[in-house]
Every structure is written in C-alpha cells, then in structure tokens.
Amino acid sequence: MKIVVLDGYCENPGDLSWEGLEKFGALTVYDRTPFEQEEIIRRISDADAVITNKTPISAHTLFSCPNVKYIGMLSTGFNVVDVSAARERGIPVSNVPSYGTDVVAQFAIALLLEICHHIGHHSDAVAEGRWENNPDYCFWDYLLIELAGKTMGIIGFGRIGQAVGKIAAAMGMKIIAYDKQINDAGNAIARYVTMDELLSQSDVISLHCPLLPSTQGIINKDTIGRMKNGVIIINNSRGQLIVEQDLAEALNSNKVYAAGVDVVSAEPIKKGNPLLGAKNCFITPHISWAAKESRSRLMNIAVDNLRAFINGEPVNVVD
Numbered sequence: 001m002k003i004v005v006l007d008g009y010c011e012n013p014g015d016l017s018w019e020g021l022e023k024f025g026a027l028t029v030y031d032r033t034p035f036e037q038e039e040i041i042r043r044i045s046d047a048d049a050v051i052t053n054k055t056p057i058s059a060h061t062l063f064s065c066p067n068v069k070y071i072g073m074l075s076t077g078f079n080v081v082d083v084s085a086a087r088e089r090g091i092p093v094s095n096v097p098s099y100g101t102d103v104v105a106q107f108a109i110a111l112l113l114e115i116c117h118h119i120g121h122h123s124d125a126v127a128e129g130r131w132e133n134n135p136d137y138c139f140w141d142y143l144l145i146e147l148a149g150k151t152m153g154i155i156g157f158g159r160i161g162q163a164v165g166k167i168a169a170a171m172g173m174k175i176i177a178y179d180k181q182i183n184d185a186g187n188a189i190a191r192y193v194t195m196d197e198l199l200s201q202s203d204v205i206s207l208h209c210p211l212l213p214s215t216q217g218i219i220n221k222d223t224i225g226r227m228k229n230g231v232i233i234i235n236n237s238r239g240q241l242i243v244e245q246d247l248a249e250a251l252n253s254n255k256v257y258a259a260g261v262d263v264v265s266a267e268p269i270k271k272g273n274p275l276l277g278a279k280n281c282f283i284t285p286h287i288s289w290a291a292k293e294s295r296s297r298l299m300n301i302a303v304d305n306l307r308a309f310i311n312g313e314p315v316n317v318v319d
C-alpha cells in the first residue's frame, strides 16, 4: 500500500515518529504541499491512502486520482476535503475527534491569564534590568486583574467549552453558558442563559462553538454593543466567529478591554488584519492544539484510523 502524507510538518516537526503509518506500507511524508491542484494530483496520483491536515482534496483531485481508496485527516476539521465527492467514489474520510480537549481549554485560560497578569512582559522587563533599578520592591506596567467573583460567559458549551468552564470555576469565576443544546454535564458546571443575558452579564466571554453559518461573525458591532464595558474576549475556536474590524474598533475605543485570540479569519495572519496593532490584543499563531502530548494522541488516532480501514472497518468516518 502506498501512503502519502501531504502536509506533515505541523503535526510532526521532528519530535514524533511516523513509524506507526510506515508499518502499513510505503510511506512518503511531505512537510508541506502547495495548494495547487496539479501538484497535489502529482503527489497522490498513485497513492492508496492520503493523509492531509490542511491541504485541500477537491472533487477534481479525486477524479484525477482513481487509485485513492482512503483519506485520513490529521485534524478534527475536514472542510478541506470534498467529502461528498469522496463518498460518491466510496472513499471513507476519517478524522481525529477530540484529541486535544484539555489542552485547548488550558490554552484559552492561558490567553486569559496573560491578559490578567502579563507574565511574559514582566519577565522581559526584569531581564532588561528594570527591577534592579526600581525604587520600590515591585512594579507593574498593566492593570492586574483578579478573576475570582467575575463572570465568564461561554458561547458553545461542548467538550472544550465545558473544560474551560471547569477551570474557570476552580478559579472562583461564575460560569454562564449559551449553547443550542443543553446537557446534564453542562448543567453541573454552568447556568445556561440566553445569548442576550450572556452578552450583558459576562466580564469575560470565551468562544467555543464551531464555525457554522449560524456562528460566523457572532461577535460583531451589534453583539459587542450589548456587552459590558471593559469586557475581555477570548477566541481559540475559529477566527471567522469574529468580525475583526468591529473587534479592533471596540478594543481601540476601550469598549472591549482586551482580547486573546489564537485564530484569525485568514491563516497565516495577513498584513493589514485589523487585529494586528489593535490595543490590548494578544494573538498567538493557532497553537492551542499543538502540545506534544496532544499531537502524539492525534498521531496514534490517525494510525488507528488507517488500521481500521485496512481491516475493512473504517472508524471516525465523517459525512
């Protein structure tokens, strides 16, 4: 069996092993593949199994590569694959669900704690000698914020949202949540509220819903206008949940005190993105998922997915 990984670098920049996939046949791993159909076709035309993270697999690509029998994702999301075209050709597409719930939740809290304490900034200031030369025994450059007693509103209270809620509750925050679906596990952590109540009551709003037509641009001029003055917004879900121009204006006018985002509307971020340079906006390069532990888990599930396909019983098949 010929197996091609189209874009393996982010999953395994060298600290993990591909040997799990190698066991199943002749493996070719490309760090990256240009998003040009002809090049993608050239690389997978004789492959039996294709593994991709962000490289698109279109209907035309599948038509041009009749040997392909299996597509494995190196991610939870699978929107880069034309799944209906794959289904028509009898090709299962397997994704990797929930390999990183805890670490993505941890990262949302890390963004929030950075906004509350600016540890990186203060550590740099000490390294630069500012403490040695300080007239007092301490100094700080930003407002420092205590979270206990404040209200966190979580939009999208699924696996990651609930994990964030548990950590925030442990820090003494009151948790309210808005979700289309209410469940018992969520009820044990938070009080479910309407979107209106969440917007008007929250000191911190954290986004954990998927990108859907109903959630695209959910944070915009109108919803920001209904938030408390000085609210903090956290987003490590999907960039397009936020109308970035509206958030940038709200940050610059102090309506929103600060934002921590690990995702933006177009990635990698483009020069000219309004959040670049917006006041108190902390941006990280889509790394919430990328702890070695979660990448390792992702690799193991991708290997299990291919094994299940080879054994004739594909698992984690999306549609």
Ligand code: NAD
Pocket: 076, 098, 100, 101, 104, 155, 156, 157, 158, 159, 160, 161, 178, 179, 180, 181, 208, 209, 210, 211, 212, 214, 215, 236, 237, 238, 262, 263, 286, 287, 288, 289, 290
């Ligand atoms: P999940 O499916 O367990 O939870 C999503 C929740 O959102 C569900 O409870 C669902 O009912 C709710 N929802 C759907 N539509 C909604 C709407 N219109 N309004 C309010 N809630 C709505 O998913 P999860 O595992 O918790 O992941 C959440 C998101 O996190 C993913 O969709 C993905 O975008 C993002 N994510 C980001 C990273 C990263 O590295 N930055 C990594 C993994 C996941």
